[in-house]
Amino acid sequence: MARYITQRIIYMIITLFLIATATFFLMKLLPGTPFNMEDKLTEAQKAALYEQYGLNDPLPVQYANYIFGLVQGDMGISFQFDNRKVEDLIMDRIGPSAQLGFQSLVFGTVIGLILGLISAIKRNTAYDYSSNLMAILGKSIPSFVFAGLLQYYLAVKFGWFPVSFWDSFKHTILPTIANAMFTLAVTQRFLRTEMLEVLGSDYIVLARAKGLKNSVVTFKHGLRNALIPVITIMGPLVVSMMTGSLVIEKIFAIPGIGEQFVRSIQMNDYAMIMGTTMFFSILFVVVILIVDLLYVVVDPRIRLTGGKE
Amino acid sequence: MEKLLEVKDLTVSFDTYGGKVQAVRGVNFDLYKGETLAIVGESGSGKSVTTKALMGLIPSPPGNIEKGEILFDGKNLAKLSEKEMTKIRGKDISMIFQDPMTSLNPTMKIGNQIMEGLIKHQRMNRTDAKKRAIELLELVGIPNAQERIKQYPHQFSGGMRQRVVIAISLACNPKILIADEPTTALDVTIQAQILDLMKDLQKKTEASIIFITHDLGVVANVADRVAVMYAGKIVEIGTVDDIFYNPKHPYTWGLLGSMPTLDNTEEELVAIPGSPPDLINPPKGDAFAPRNPYALKIDLEQEPPMFKVSDTHYAATWLLHEHAPDVEPPESVKRRMKGFAKTGTAPGVDEKKGDES
Ligand SMILES: Nc1ncnc2c1ncn2[C@@H]1O[C@H](COP(=O)(O)OP(=O)(O)OP(=O)(O)O)[C@@H](O)[C@H]1O
Ligand SMILES: [Mg+2]
Numbered sequence: 001m002a003r004y005i006t007q008r009i010i011y012m013i014i015t016l017f018l019i020a021t022a023t024f025f026l027m028k029l030l031p032g033t034p035f036n037m038e039d040k041l042t043e044a045q046k047a048a049l050y051e052q053y054g055l056n057d058p059l060p061v062q063y064a065n066y067i068f069g070l071v072q073g074d075m076g077i078s079f080q081f082d083n084r085k086v087e088d089l090i091m092d093r094i095g096p097s098a099q100l101g102f103q104s105l106v107f108g109t110v111i112g113l114i115l116g117l118i119s120a121i122k123r124n125t126a127y128d129y130s131s132n133l134m135a136i137l138g139k140s141i142p143s144f145v146f147a148g149l150l151q152y153y154l155a156v157k158f159g160w161f162p163v164s165f166w167d168s169f170k171h172t173i174l175p176t177i178a179n180a181m182f183t184l185a186v187t188q189r190f191l192r193t194e195m196l197e198v199l200g201s202d203y204i205v206l207a208r209a210k211g212l213k214n215s216v217v218t219f220k221h222g223l224r225n226a227l228i229p230v231i232t233i234m235g236p237l238v239v240s241m242m243t244g245s246l247v248i249e250k251i252f253a254i255p256g257i258g259e260q261f262v263r264s265i266q267m268n269d270y271a272m273i274m275g276t277t278m279f280f281s282i283l284f285v286v287v288i289l290i291v292d293l294l295y296v297v298v299d300p301r302i303r304l305t306g307g308k309e
Numbered sequence: 310m311e312k313l314l315e316v317k318d319l320t321v322s323f324d325t326y327g328g329k330v331q332a333v334r335g336v337n338f339d340l341y342k343g344e345t346l347a348i349v350g351e352s353g354s355g356k357s358v359t360t361k362a363l364m365g366l367i368p369s370p371p372g373n374i375e376k377g378e379i380l381f382d383g384k385n386l387a388k389l390s391e392k393e394m395t396k397i398r399g400k401d402i403s404m405i406f407q408d409p410m411t412s413l414n415p416t417m418k419i420g421n422q423i424m425e426g427l428i429k430h431q432r433m434n435r436t437d438a439k440k441r442a443i444e445l446l447e448l449v450g451i452p453n454a455q456e457r458i459k460q461y462p463h464q465f466s467g468g469m470r471q472r473v474v475i476a477i478s479l480a481c482n483p484k485i486l487i488a489d490e491p492t493t494a495l496d497v498t499i500q501a502q503i504l505d506l507m508k509d510l511q512k513k514t515e516a517s518i519i520f521i522t523h524d525l526g527v528v529a530n531v532a533d534r535v536a537v538m539y540a541g542k543i544v545e546i547g548t549v550d551d552i553f554y555n556p557k558h559p560y561t562w563g564l565l566g567s568m569p570t571l572d573n574t575e576e577e578l579v580a581i582p583g584s585p586p587d588l589i590n591p592p593k594g595d596a597f598a599p600r601n602p603y604a605l606k607i608d609l610e611q612e613p614p615m616f617k618v619s620d621t622h623y624a625a626t627w628l629l630h631e632h633a634p635d636v637e638p639p640e641s642v643k644r645r646m647k648g649f650a651k652t653g654t655a656p657g658v659d660e661k662k663g664d665e666s
């Protein structure tokens with residue numbers, strides 16, 4: 001097990017290095033240059049800023065400097081916010097993003113699991129059909145469209161919720177729902193399929209043949225086994241939720257990392273773009289590692305082989 | 310002998326997209342205390358559905374018990390509610406399935422899977438149930454049971470898993486044990502061991518066994534009586550001797566003709582021509598008639614009733630009618646019948662014992 005984890009961490013570091021390299025060069029291909037939004041700057045002032053941020057160095061030198069800084073935990077200085085360090089800026093903004101992410105993950109998976117379970121137990125009934133309809137909508141409508149719809153109807157038209165900003169818990173409800181819809185839909189579909197397969201398996205018939213109550217068979221023997229594979233989709237879901245939150249934060253004017261990230265791209269704030277990308281990347285690989293380890297812990301069939309690796 | 314179970318006119322259907330599948334069409338049989346009744350027949354003839362009906366395990370929808378009675382212990386099981394059925398399943402009637410690789414819960418320890426029934430039906434506490442689980446594992450021949458109960462199914466071989474399933478089924482001393490092709494998925498040496506184990510356990514527990522199989526060799530080895538099913542009906546029923554030495558139904562002849570025996574290996578096996586009928590629209594008359602070289606005109610018109618051959622032996626074929634022509638089984642089947650008489654048992658399951666690893 002320890003060997004397995006070490007191996008995984010080495011792969012993680014290689015992955016992160018590749019992401020850093022790719023993002024660095026891709027970003028240089030972005031149209032426009034930094035500081036061009038600030039019309040008030042003279043050419044001479046711009047040149048001074050370029051020099052100060054090392055943007056006049058040859059690309060390989062810039063790259064080497066960046067990677068060197070990154071290894072030491074230094075993500076550089078943001079261009080747009082007077083000389084503030086990128087990592088500080090991210091930390092300032094992490095609160096709302098983390099809250100949005102956490103709330104949507106919990107809401108999306110819990111409701112998705114409940115709907116999936118109902119669908120499977122009551123398959124081919126009105127319950128199943130409505131649950132499926134909801135999942136199909138959640139999967140096919142992009143979250144920004146959903147966000148707009150929620151905002152227009154529930155906030156603007158009926159006035160039940162605030163339109164935007166991040167203040168009370170009430171402010172968080174619409175963005176959470178909009179951000180969670182995809183997760184909810186995917187979880188519903190996945191659990192429904194898994195549960196139906198499990199409920200049709202021989203060991204469920206054997207459990208019933210033992211004379212166990214239906215509820216015991218469904219939950220203790222059925223749900224438990226159907227839930228294990230759900231863990232595998234949690235990694236990708238967390239990822240999609242993080243990327244989804246970029247847009248959601250923008251739409252609801254939430255002062256989070258995503259909103260800042262979108263603005264940094266518009267402003268060609270290279271250090272900020274790189275820093276945020278690396279921050280998300282680190283989060284992704286860590287989440288995926290945790291999910292894989294969780295799988296090993298929960299599924300007894302993997303425990304042995306996992307240990308040998 | 311004491312009658313334990315009485316099945317009368319059992320009729321089961323399934324609603325499918327193509328129409329109503331009449332899987333079991335009026336099955337009658339009795340089960341006596343301590344006997345082993347084998348049910349044989351081609352795939353799809355309704356063997357599993359019949360026995361699932363006895364346990365109230367027909368999935369509904371799409372399945373329905375349309376007609377019939379299953380009398381056990383003064384109750385009609387066909388009419389019991391799900392809740393009342395849970396008191397009988399696993400306690401009075403239990404079941405062993407075909408594929409031991411899939412019939413155990415992969416994420417639950419073996420011990421817990423055995424203990425569940427004990428806790429439910431015998432109201433044991435966990436300590437007693439655990440003790441009993443260890444005893445049961447020892448009874449079915451699993452060494453080191455103390456340690457084994459803490460393991461998961463994937464840590465057991467196929468034969469070992471089937472032993473565990475047998476232990477589960479025996480946990481509450483059932484009066485009836487239904488074994489649905491319990492050895493089909495296992496290799497020959499393990500098959501023989503499991504059969505021996507079942508015979509041995511039956512002697513100890515005096516349970517009645519309903520044994521479903523495709524393999525007539527296994528029938529000769531384990532059964533007291535045999536029911537031959539075709540297209541959702543029992544077409545012939547009798548003692549093992551009745552069926553092997555004096556078969557009356559042409560379908561039974563066909564089955565015997567397609568079965569290898571020890572002493573005439575060089576002889577070619579004769580497959581039954583054609584395929585089983587569509588159970589959505591079962592044919593008028595005798596369902597076997599289109600495949601039956603001895604079919605009479607009446608077979609296409611009217612279903613044959615059960616004719617009595619002897620007190621123990623019945624067959625549903627018009628050939629037994631007093632006005633029917635005298636038809637003898639084909640020569641190959643007759644030779645084979647003599648073969649059984651000579652060697653005692655059919656194919657040598659007993660000869661192929663080996664060590665399970
Ligand atoms: N859940 C179901 N839905 C629809 N049809 C079913 C269902 N279960 C069984 N049947 C049908 O009932 C008929 C009898 O099936 P059954 O499983 O009893 O056959 P069997 O004699 O046990 O065959 P095998 O030897 O292959 O196990 C088949 O035609 C089958 O298609
Ligand atoms: Mg079957």
